[in-house]
Amino acid sequence: MTHSHSDSPSFSHLDEAGQVRMVDVAAKASTQRVAVCSARVSMNAQAFDLLNGHERGKGEVLNTARVAGVLAAKRCAELIPLCHTLPLSFVGIDFSLNADTHHIDITSTCRSDYKTGVEMEAMMACSVAALTVYDMCKAVDKGIVVEDVRLLYKSGGKSGEWLAPGFSAPPPSVQGQARHAAIASTPGPGTGPALRAPATAATAASRPDATGIRLVYFAQVAELAGTRQETLSCSTPLSGSDLLEQLQERYPRLAPVGRLKLAVNQRHVQHDVVIQPGDEVAVFEPVTGG
Numbered sequence: 114m115t116h117s118h119s120d121s122p123s124f125s126h127l128d129e130a131g132q133v134r135m136v137d138v139a140a141k142a143s144t145q146r147v148a149v150c151s152a153r154v155s156m157n158a159q160a161f162d163l164l165n166g167h168e169r170g171k172g173e174v175l176n177t178a179r180v181a182g183v184l185a186a187k188r189c190a191e192l193i194p195l196c197h198t199l200p201l202s203f204v205g206i207d208f209s210l211n212a213d214t215h216h217i218d219i220t221s222t223c224r225s226d227y228k229t230g231v232e233m234e235a236m237m238a239c240s241v242a243a244l245t246v247y248d249m250c251k252a253v254d255k256g257i258v259v260e261d262v263r264l265l266y267k268s269g270g271k272s273g274e275w276l277a278p279g280f281s282a283p284p285p286s287v288q289g290q291a292r293h294a295a296i297a298s299t300p301g302p303g304t305g306p307a308l309r310a311p312a313t314a315a316t317a318a319s320r321p322d323a324t325g326i327r328l329v330y331f332a333q334v335a336e337l338a339g340t341r342q343e344t345l346s347c348s349t350p351l352s353g354s355d356l357l358e359q360l361q362e363r364y365p366r367l368a369p370v371g372r373l374k375l376a377v378n379q380r381h382v383q384h385d386v387v388i389q390p391g392d393e394v395a396v397f398e399p400v401t402g403g
Contacts, residue, residue: 141228141229141270141271142228143226143227143228144226144227144269144270145224145225145226145268145269146223146224146225146226146227146229146230146231146267146268146269146270147222147223147224147231147266147267147268147269147287148222148223148230148231148232148234148235148236148264148266148267149220149221149222149223149235149264149265149266149267149283149284149287150220150221150232150235150236150238150239150262150263150264150265151218151219151220151221151239151261151262151263151265152218152219152221152239152240152242152243152259152260152261152262152263153216153217153218153219153243153259153260153261154216154217154219154243154246154247154257154258154259155214155215155216155257155258155260156215156216156217156250156253156254156256156257156258157215157253157254157256158215159253159254160215160250160253160254160257161210161212161215161216163253164250165210165212172333173249174246174249174250175208175246175332175333176333176398177245177249178206178208178219178242178243178245178246178249179206179208179242179332179398181241181242181244181245182204182206182219182221182238182239182241182242182245183204183206183238184241185237185238185240185241185242186201186204186221186223186231186234186235186237186238187201187204187234188237189233189234189237192237193233193237196233196234197227197228197229199225199227199228199229199231199234200225200226200227201223201224201225201231201234202224202225202226203222203223203224203379204221204222204223204224204234204238205221205222205223205331205332205397206219206220206221206238206239206242206332207219207220207221207222207331207332207335208220208332208336210336217246219239219242219243219246220239220265220284221235221236221238221239221242222235222284222287223235223238229270230267230269230270231267232264232267235264236262236264239262240259240262243259243262244259247259263277264277265277265280265284266280266283266284266287268283268287285341285342325344325345325346325347325390325391326344326345326347326351326356326388326389326390326391326392326393326394327342327344327345327392327393327394328342328343328344328345328394328396329341329342329393329394329395329396330342330395330396330397331395331396331397331398332397332398333398334367334373334396334397334398337364337366337367338360338364338367339364345359347390348390349390350387350388350389350390351387351388352384352385352386352387352388353375353377353382353383353384353385353386353388353394354384354385356375356388356394357370357371357373357375357384357396358370360396371384372398372399373396373397373398373399374396374397374398374399375394375395375396376394376395376397377392377393377394377395378392378393379393379395
């Protein structure tokens with residue numbers, strides 16, 4: 114992990130005379146930029162139990178917050194005066210509910226191929242998603258607290274990678290970019306039959322590291338599946354539709370799976386795509402990304 118430090122730190126948005134300025138990025142090279150931020154929304158037990166116990170209502174609240182976060186990232190430069198307008202290639206908002214402490218952890222991930230970073234876009238996405246949860250739950254608890262809004266990880270540009278103190282590895286949404294990462298989850302009792310590749314699939318081209326298909330679940334899909342990632346052991350290719358049918362068999366709450374979107378190796382694809390062993394497949398709701 115690279116931590117870059119300037120010999121003489123200074124505020125980049127102030128010139129030598131102390132006047133505000135927009136940073137000139139014209140001479141910078143475009144690189145892949147990634148930023149991951151987090152926020153926490155804490156509420157009383159009554160509000161949390163009401164939200165968590167209402168499956169459809171919970172989905173509406175979180176999906177509304179997700180869309181709000183995506184829109185906020187896209188409009189960051191309109192609200193933060195010295196931010197550059199930049200092309201976002203992805204915005205993802207994930208939620209994790211903790212019933213013991215009655216809080217919701219929100220994580221935002223932004224990506225762009227540009228000359229400047231996406232930290233502010235990720236911070237904006239997380240903040241507005243959290244405020245949307247507050248807005249939709251304040252009728253039950255006006256004392257809801259939005260806290261701990263912070264950057265967890267960034268990469269790209271001259272300064273390279275940065276990881277928040279206390280973290281030894283990038284967040285899962287960044288680890289998911291590693292195409293052949295060897296991470297698998299073992300199904301627990303009652304999670305359904307093991308995933309399998311269709312017996313009729315054609316033989317895949319040999320790959321030295323092709324031990325299976327890595328599945329990464331985002332947002333509501335991860336909540337319904339009860340895991341963020343797992344590996345489908347198979348040595349033959351299968352279609353996106355076949356994969357979704359197997360997921361529905363394993364996780365019936367995902368139905369109907371026809372609405373779900375797929376991205377293979379970070380590229381959005383249709384359900385008729387042929388997925389090869391060694392590929393990474395992201396599965397998400399239509400509102401997950403830009």
